[in-house]
Amino acid sequence: MIRNTIISLLFIVSVIAENAGTALAQSKKADLLQWVNPLIGTQGTGHTFPGPSHPFGLVQPGPDNAGSGWAYTSGYQFTDSTLFGFSQTRLSGTGIPELGDVLLLPFVQGQEKVATTMSKSTEVVKVGYYSIKKGDGVQCALSCTPRVAIHRYRFPNGQPLLKIDLNHGLKFLADSLVVEAAYTLEGRQRITGWAKTRNWVSRYYAFSIDLSAPWNQLDSSIRRSTDRAGAFLLSFGQLPKQELLVKVALSTTGIEGAKLNMMAELPDWNFDQVVINCRKSWSVYLNRVQMDAPTVDKIKFYTAFYHLLLQPANIADVGGQYRGADNQVRRSPDSSYYSTLSIWDVYRTAFPLFQDLVPERIPGIVRSMLDHHEDAGFLPIWTVWGQDNYCMIGNHAIPMLVSAWKNGFCKKEGARILRAIKETTSRSHPHSDWELYLKYGYYPFDLVPNESVSRTLETCYDDAAVMLFAKWLGDTATSSEYLHRSGLYQNLYDAETRQFRGKNQFGEWRKPFDPFRATSPLNNPGDYTEANAWQYFWTPAQHDFPGLVKLLGGNKPTEAKLDSFFGLTMATSNAYLGQEALIGQYAHGNEPGHHVPWLYAMLGKPEKSRTLIRKIVTEFYGTGPDGLQGNDDCGQMSAWLMAAYLGRYPLNPASGEWIPLQIFPYKLESRGNSSN
Numbered sequence: 001m002i003r004n005t006i007i008s009l010l011f012i013v014s015v016i017a018e019n020a021g022t023a024l025a026q027s028k029k030a031d032l033l034q035w036v037n038p039l040i041g042t043q044g045t046g047h048t049f050p051g052p053s054h055p056f057g058l059v060q061p062g063p064d065n066a067g068s069g070w071a072y073t074s075g076y077q078f079t080d081s082t083l084f085g086f087s088q089t090r091l092s093g094t095g096i097p098e099l100g101d102v103l104l105l106p107f108v109q110g111q112e113k114v115a116t117t118m119s120k121s122t123e124v125v126k127v128g129y130y131s132i133k134k135g136d137g138v139q140c141a142l143s144c145t146p147r148v149a150i151h152r153y154r155f156p157n158g159q160p161l162l163k164i165d166l167n168h169g170l171k172f173l174a175d176s177l178v179v180e181a182a183y184t185l186e187g188r189q190r191i192t193g194w195a196k197t198r199n200w201v202s203r204y205y206a207f208s209i210d211l212s213a214p215w216n217q218l219d220s221s222i223r224r225s226t227d228r229a230g231a232f233l234l235s236f237g238q239l240p241k242q243e244l245l246v247k248v249a250l251s252t253t254g255i256e257g258a259k260l261n262m263m264a265e266l267p268d269w270n271f272d273q274v275v276i277n278c279r280k281s282w283s284v285y286l287n288r289v290q291m292d293a294p295t296v297d298k299i300k301f302y303t304a305f306y307h308l309l310l311q312p313a314n315i316a317d318v319g320g321q322y323r324g325a326d327n328q329v330r331r332s333p334d335s336s337y338y339s340t341l342s343i344w345d346v347y348r349t350a351f352p353l354f355q356d357l358v359p360e361r362i363p364g365i366v367r368s369m370l371d372h373h374e375d376a377g378f379l380p381i382w383t384v385w386g387q388d389n390y391c392m393i394g395n396h397a398i399p400m401l402v403s404a405w406k407n408g409f410c411k412k413e414g415a416r417i418l419r420a421i422k423e424t425t426s427r428s429h430p431h432s433d434w435e436l437y438l439k440y441g442y443y444p445f446d447l448v449p450n451e452s453v454s455r456t457l458e459t460c461y462d463d464a465a466v467m468l469f470a471k472w473l474g475d476t477a478t479s480s481e482y483l484h485r486s487g488l489y490q491n492l493y494d495a496e497t498r499q500f501r502g503k504n505q506f507g508e509w510r511k512p513f514d515p516f517r518a519t520s521p522l523n524n525p526g527d528y529t530e531a532n533a534w535q536y537f538w539t540p541a542q543h544d545f546p547g548l549v550k551l552l553g554g555n556k557p558t559e560a561k562l563d564s565f566f567g568l569t570m571a572t573s574n575a576y577l578g579q580e581a582l583i584g585q586y587a588h589g590n591e592p593g594h595h596v597p598w599l600y601a602m603l604g605k606p607e608k609s610r611t612l613i614r615k616i617v618t619e620f621y622g623t624g625p626d627g628l629q630g631n632d633d634c635g636q637m638s639a640w641l642m643a644a645y646l647g648r649y650p651l652n653p654a655s656g657e658w659i660p661l662q663i664f665p666y667k668l669e670s671r672g673n674s675s676n
Helices: 023-035 255-265 271-286 295-308 350-357 359-376 397-406 411-424 434-440 452-473 476-486 488-492 541-552 555-567 596-602 606-620 636-646
Strands: 011-013 062-064 085-087 103-108 118-126 129-134 139-144 148-154 160-165 178-185 190-198 202-211 217-219 231-235 243-251 289-292 321-323 329-331 382-384 648-652 657-660 667-670
Touching (some): 062 129, 129 271, 148 271, 271 295, 350 359, 397 452, 452 488, 476 488, 636 667
Antiparallel strands (some): 062 085, 289 667
């Protein structure tokens, strides 16, 4: 059974089947969409996108204002009116750009100078629908099914043209994204093909582009000498009502997979029905929580819920085929294989909320992580399109699997999970050197010159999760071994500075030492991951808060250190180093400290936690495009906000240990489908 959810006067949980409920409850479903503003987080560093998507969908068509740059990881910035075109895939809220496949740009002949501009005052953004009028007068509207994007272009008087660029992508460090590609013209209304790309990950995708009207002429002269994929211009004759519709189906497996996705999900050209169906799919999910609160709070909450469910993406075809971590095509038993797993971020709050609010998705996510282990030899770190980019640190698929098993989602997989988590934490892989780590009992900074302290602290958390799981299964030898490993964080505790500090292979502290100096692998290499010593100090609290309190000398010294943490303002605001949304040394714009405001409650000082959490919700979350301070990171920032409104936080996601703390006097009623 799923864990019993905390019940309070202000948080009422009623578990019902998805198809149950009164006529009143059914009527509320559509109403909740009005509280979702997909523009939240699209200005600044939130890095969200305004285009349509299905919950856990493969495609997310939308406007690309640029093809690279940290500000454009989703392809879009609200204040930018430049338009490269409309691509079909992207990530939400990440710190690195990826995807951006199959770029389309409609325009009118002779209007090329204004064809790449958007009239921002005409932009309409709703759940399941995006539209904009371009500078040349072309009205563009987008929607989608889970695996197929649909575009509707309405042209003013003039010759309609459509540019298709298969070289485009949202690039990270690569000069050229496409490694190899091919396309085929199947008559005058269909183009199919595939591409292999190398960016944050190396991947393969296939596509089928269908047009509602045949082109008259295809001009491939726009293809640049450096292009490795097709780029061409299609011209059309007289279009019915000057309207052209384009469908783009995608697949990880091959062209036939893309065609099957098209046929199964969007065999006709009914754009308006696609919008209706997309909005209905969101209503089903958003209706699982009814919130009685002021308008501002409902907009924040339901938009956060929307952002939470944008990922992970189900990358399997309608028939269940998917391309796994070893690049082989396989079939899943239920047509699901989940990727876009930003595990370092989402294990903290997002995945625990998934288990309460979308429990029917958990078995598929668990199976996907275990299948990844079978294919790659270790559990996933951070996957896109089924491939690992090895981004961030730790092996935090472990606490996700452990909590899912504990909560009843995969009881029959106990032996498989134990094997996967033990192999991941004992056999060295591109992300972890276990021989080195276990030799010293920490990662020495002279042998691991980047993130050595953060890697050690987060490894201890994963080891604590292994310890718990082995204990629950009755494996006392493994439990004892990993109990010892979970306490190795103390090897890096410096009693003089009262911080966790870098130590070399000879047991010598790093000198000089500045606990306020933030480090980050790409921008300022050092011992911490997008944080400083103050911000990483509280990591062991997730699994061993009593041990941390003991190191500090008791509850009062611990409270005093928390007071200093939230009071010292010596850090500079640098988004590249994780220093955003600051309260003293606390940086809400990045994940390592997300649990810290709740720790006062663990010390019997709940009002201090309430004060901090209300401040964060009020000052760092808004209802406009700039309403997120810090990358949303595939829904983790949004999940934290939801936890604040729900009045509970998962201090230890692996064990299911939640901190109950009523923050707001609002009534929330959860209607999650808990049939598992």
